[in-house]
Amino acid sequence: MKVAVRTLCEFAARTGDLDFRYTPAPSAAEGIAGHQLIQSRRTSDYRSEYLLTGECLGIKISGRVDGYHPGRRRLEEIKTHRGDLSRIRDHQRALHRAQLRAYGALLCRQESLPVVELVLVYYDVGRDRETPVTESATADELWQELEGLCQQFRLWAEQEDHHREQRNERLTSLSFPFPRFRPRQRELAETVYKNAMTAGTLLLEAPTGLGKTLGTLFPALMAVGRSDQDRLFYLTCRNTARQLALDAVDRLKKAQPKTGSWPLRVLELVAKDDACEHPDKACHGESCPLARGFFDRLPDARAEAVGAGTLTREELARIAAGHEVCPYFLAQEMARWSDVVVGDVNRLFDQSALLHGLIRQNQWRASVLVDEAHNLVDRARGMYSVELDQQRLLRVKKTAPAPLKKALDRTARAWQGLVREQDPDGPVFLDALPPGLIGSLQGLVSALTDYLADHPPDLALQELLFESVSFMKLADTFGDHSLCEFRRSGRGRARLTIQNLIPADFLKDRFAAAESVLLFSATLSPGVYYRDLLGLPETAAFTSLPSPFSADQLQVHFTPRISTRQVHREASLVPIAEVIARQFRERPGHYLAFFSSFQYLQAFSEALASRAPDIPQRCQTPGMSQGAREGFLAEFRQPEPSVAFAVLGGVFSEGIDLPGDQLIGAFVATLGLPPFDAWHDILKQRLQQRFGAGYEYTYLIPGIQKVAQAAGRVIRTPDDRGVIWLIDDRFMGAQIQNLLPRWWFAPPGSGSG
Incomplete structure (x- = not known):
């Protein structure tokens, strides 16, 4: 059994409160430079990064202490900080001391040595000031403390080893929870299993009806057991998909033999806002009762949690309440000890993602599954975009303390200079970040950091600092993968945005860190589009499985004489109304009609009401509440036939399940192409330069993907029968039809209106 000193102390020596109050801290580069500076000031016999090893209670322990003076029998551990030393939290200091004393025991x-001098050197990088905290300790007392830490860790590690053996044994012989696979589901499972066992990266297009959630989790879990992988991450782009994954794991559990306990630990990660029990409190012990003494009560809460099996949001809340700890941060801790983690894609791909950090810290062999992966391009673009608001700066400037006046004035002038240079009408896209503003922001970040290091917390200043730091972080990596947009909407209302265009540059390291990767969706064609934009390795494979449905379940109609182009929208209203009215009267039932915008939708609704007032209709409206959405969908379960209108790419065009007679047809009166505006034109240019497919990657593929997703609501089971109308003459083109699901097609033009 092996463990690093840091890991040992983080597990067994943490005490006190959770405390997430802002504390100015050096950057990683400043921390490294600070360590090197202190070490360079020591005498010639000083040994930097001194390796210490030893064995305690059968555990092999190792670590590198920052410095050792052999002649003085003195160990040093250097901790860099910024500002008032008292701002370093008690639980952090306790951990620093425990780590140094563990090094002392090993030394x-x-x-x-019978005795050793231990020195925690706190180095303020802003003031170039060392503050030593010195103590002497005997070998006996230090070893006794180390034995206490090792005793806790050993019991836990032995439990974990036993758990892993049991887990792998059960997963190796995992039973499928149904007597037989669905059509094509076995092929799906075999493909997933092979990819996981060979540590591959796979884009898998798995059409609706295969049972994708269970068909991917079952073989992936079996591969975890047979290849002894550390963890499986099931990541989703929608909350509903997260619940489907949890339900699938529960179904697998219930299908296994009842001999012995089910050893799989499953964790649901939810957003902090959804987990927080005290949203009106700050995350520290002086404000929140669940932060007070968190680390003191964590061991008992953790011990109960590992025995719970599946840690849903509700189960975590129950355990956390019993031990009076924060459920959100209990979940963060349990991510270290769970076999399966189910959560949003941002948990792995965001800039400061928890799961990516754990993979790197623990060198895990992790299997990553991404559901509804066609959404990942847009989600990732959002993760690596940031906005800077002039108005926030001006609000702070009005009441800012004197020490910040110079930096704020300089930044305000830089903003004003930028405003004068740019056109006040519409967005302006810049080829480079404005150097004057970037330079002033660097000074502002330094000034705010230094000020907050020595003064009480100030929410407005902290928010300005966080916004500025986030902007500067992406500014440091700015390149052709991103775009700088300037926009103003009035006096003092300018915004500067770094918008990511090509997330591949940021995501490739995340994929490379995983043992195996599976991205799956009903619409992932062409695979090269996702490989390019997501930064998957050249060796990434693409597989498209046949649909379990047949063409005789679906009638696909085209309208070669109708155009929904912007210039033809008004002229298209009556012909589309005739198509929908004729279809509705031939086969009454529930239909969904998709349009490119709310304006187009409303105009058509009025045209249909005038042309066919007998047809019941309802419309999606902007900003619908959750209750309104549920009411909209509930109408599909009513016996009275109707036509519902929705915007393509909105909440009703994917992720909803309306089997049987709940939905018997869809009309798609748009190609779903993004707007032909300046932003998309720049995106097209960048994608053309990088991949040679500017138009396809900017417009065609994203648009037709939305069409396929929306029309895919019609056929959900082998018993469904339905109709799709593709309303635009451009749907007749071979390039577009090649992007639509192959199983749909009747010969082009058949049944056209």
Whole structure:
């Protein structure tokens, strides 16, 4: 059994409160430079990064202490900080001290020393000031403390080893929870299993009806057991998909033999806002009762949680309440000890993602599954975009303390200079970040950091600092993968945005860190589009499985004489109304009609009401509440036939399940192409330069993907029968039809209106 000193102390020596109050801290580069500076000031016999090893209670322990003076029998551990030393939290100081004393125990045993001097050197990088905290300790007392830490860790590690053996044994012989696979589901499972066992990266297009959730989790879990992978991450782009994954794991559990306990630990990660029990409190012990003494009560809460099996949001809340700890941060801790983690894609791909950090810290062999992966391009673009608001700066400037006046004035002038240079009408896209504003922001970040280091917390200043730091972080990596947009909407209302265009540059390292990767969806064609934009390796494979449905379940109609182009929208209203009215009267039932915008939708609704007032209709409206959405969908379960109108790409065009007679047809009166505006034109240019497919990657593929997703609501089971109307003459083109699901097609033009 092996463990690093840091890991040992983080597990067994943490005490006190959770405390997430802002504390100015050095950057990683400043921290490294600070360590090197202190080490360079020491005498010639000083040994930097001194390796210490030893064995305690059968555990092999190792670590590198920052410095050792052999002649003085003195160990140093250097901690860089910024500002008032008292701002370093008590639980952090306790952990620093425990780590140094563990090093001391190893040194005394390694060098046969009876006593050692231990020095925590706190170095303020802003003031170039060292503050030593010195103590002496005997070898006996240090070893006794180390034994206490090792005792806790050993019991836990032995439990974890036993758990892993049991887990792998059960997963190796996992039983499928149904007597037989669905059509094509076995092929799906075999493909997933092979990819996981060969540590591959696979884009898998798996059409609706295969049972994708269970068909991917079952083989992936079996591969975890047979290849002894550390963890499986099931990541989703929608909350509803997260619940489907949890339900699938529960179904697998219930299908297994009842001999012994089910050893799989499953964790649901939810957003902080959804987990927080005290949203009106701050995350520290002086404000929130669940933060107070968190680390003191964590061991008992953790021990109960690992025995719970599936840690849903509700189960975590129950355990956390019983131990009076924060459920959100209990979940963060349990991510270290769970076999399966189900959560949003941002948990792995965001800039400061928890799961990516754990993979790197623990060198995990992790299997990553991404559901509804066609959404990942847009989601990732959002993760690596940031906005800077002039108005926030001006609000702070009005009441800012004197020490910040110079930096704020300089930044305000830089903003004003930028405003004067740019056209006040519409967005302006810049080829480079404005150097004057970037330079002033660097000074502002330094000034705010130094000020907050020595003064009480100030929410407005902190928010300005966080916004500025986030902007500067992406500014440091600015390149052809991103775009700088300037926009103003009035006096003092300018915004500067770094918008990511090509997330591949940021995501490739995340994929490379995983043992195996599976991205799956009903619409992932062409695979090269996702490989390019997501930064998947050249070796990534693409597989498109046949649909379990047949063409005789679906009638696909085209309208070669109708155009829904912007210039033809008004002229298209009556012909589309005739198509929908004729279809509705031939086969009454529930239909969904999709349009490119709310304006187009409303105009058509009025045209249909005038042309066919007998047809019941309802419309999606902007900003519908959750209750309104549920009411909209509930109408599909009513016996009275109707036509519902929705915007393509909105909440009703994917992720809803309306089997049987709940939905018997869809009309798609748009190609779903993004707007032909300046932003998309720049995106097209960048994608053309990088991949040679500017138009396809900017417009065609994203648009037709939305069409396929929306029309895919019609056929959900082998018993469904339905109709799709593709309303635009451009749907007749071979390039577009090649992007639509192959199983749909009747010969082009058949049944056209």
